[in-house]
Amino acid sequence: MTQVSVTGQVVALLRAAMVRPSTPEGDADAQRLLCAGMSIKPPESRRPSIEARTRFIDDRVLAALAAGIRQVVICGAGYDDRALRFRTSGVRFFELDHPATQADKAARLAAIAGPGPVLVQADFSTDDVAAALAHAGHDPTQPTLFICEGLLVYLTRQECDRLLAALAERAAPGSELVVTLAVHADDQDTELVLATANAARRTASTEPWRTILPREQHLAMLTRAGWQLAECDDSPASGIPATSGRGSLLVVAHPAPLR
Numbered sequence: 001m002t003q004v005s006v007t008g009q010v011v012a013l014l015r016a017a018m019v020r021p022s023t024p025e026g027d028a029d030a031q032r033l034l035c036a037g038m039s040i041k042p043p044e045s046r047r048p049s050i051e052a053r054t055r056f057i058d059d060r061v062l063a064a065l066a067a068g069i070r071q072v073v074i075c076g077a078g079y080d081d082r083a084l085r086f087r088t089s090g091v092r093f094f095e096l097d098h099p100a101t102q103a104d105k106a107a108r109l110a111a112i113a114g115p116g117p118v119l120v121q122a123d124f125s126t127d128d129v130a131a132a133l134a135h136a137g138h139d140p141t142q143p144t145l146f147i148c149e150g151l152l153v154y155l156t157r158q159e160c161d162r163l164l165a166a167l168a169e170r171a172a173p174g175s176e177l178v179v180t181l182a183v184h185a186d187d188q189d190t191e192l193v194l195a196t197a198n199a200a201r202r203t204a205s206t207e208p209w210r211t212i213l214p215r216e217q218h219l220a221m222l223t224r225a226g227w228q229l230a231e232c233d234d235s236p237a238s239g240i241p242a243t244s245g246r247g248s249l250l251v252v253a254h255p256a257p258l259r
């Protein structure tokens with residue numbers, strides 16, 4: 001993609017209005033600062049699900065830091081502010097996203113005081129994520145918190161498989177993966193669900209949804225890639241009629257012991 005992510009801006013703008021925790025060294029105003037000058041008006045219908053997943057993942061970051069994890073890798077980071085909000089001495093944040101979005105984020109970070117994340121330019125449809133992380137200085141012998149928030153739905157199933165396997169390859173014992181999954185009811189046709197959902201989205205031409213699956217099928221994708229499920233919560237659906245059968249899962253997984 002050659003343009004900055006609009007969906008990333010929508011999520012960031014909704015988050016900028018939230019009251020959230022931060023670490024003692026962190027910047028509680030980071031999300032608002034990162035959103036400076038964004039002119040998009042985010043749809044209110046998205047707010048409940050964005051708020052729920054933000055709280056869930058913020059809690060996992062704070063728990064990981066408290067447990068002594070010193071590396072956080074955020075895939076498809078967009079305008080995620082956690083590297084600034086949860087800044088902690090000795091902890092490295094790595095953020096991966098398309099080059100265009102990373103360039104815009106770099107400019108925004110330059111205007112904000114204090115150390116920020118290591119920005120990695122990567123396209124998950126073509127690039128070797130394990131190699132990109134190695135090149136950026138990520139240490140696969142130390143535990144890492146990996147975050148894929150609002151990302152997998154934009155990748156093909158094959159790209160999801162490759163990304164999840166690459167992260168498992170870099171996951172030392174004690175690592176954790178937090179991921180959001182878009183799911184639909186078992187009796188629905190996957191291609192029809194995708195077509196209907198994209199037809200209702202203004203950003204579908206540039207950032208189409210590509211992977212929405214029945215719950216068990218989506219969870220199986222994680223286990224196939226080398227992850228063991230630890231927690232799976234339903235996120236509140238928003239902007240979706242209750243009868244549509246679509247929803248979102250908030251999932252925590254750990255590296256499978258026998259890989």
Ligand SMILES: C[S@@+](CC[C@H](N)C(=O)[O-])C[C@H]1O[C@@H](n2cnc3c(N)ncnc32)[C@H](O)[C@@H]1O
Binds near residue numbers: 080
């Ligand atoms: C909905 S946004 C979510 C951003 C961020 N995770 C958050 O929750 O604030 C999706 C992000 O995934 C990124 N993305 C989508 N497909 C990608 C790909 N193939 N390679 C790299 N990044 C991708 C987009 O650029 C965008 O920043």
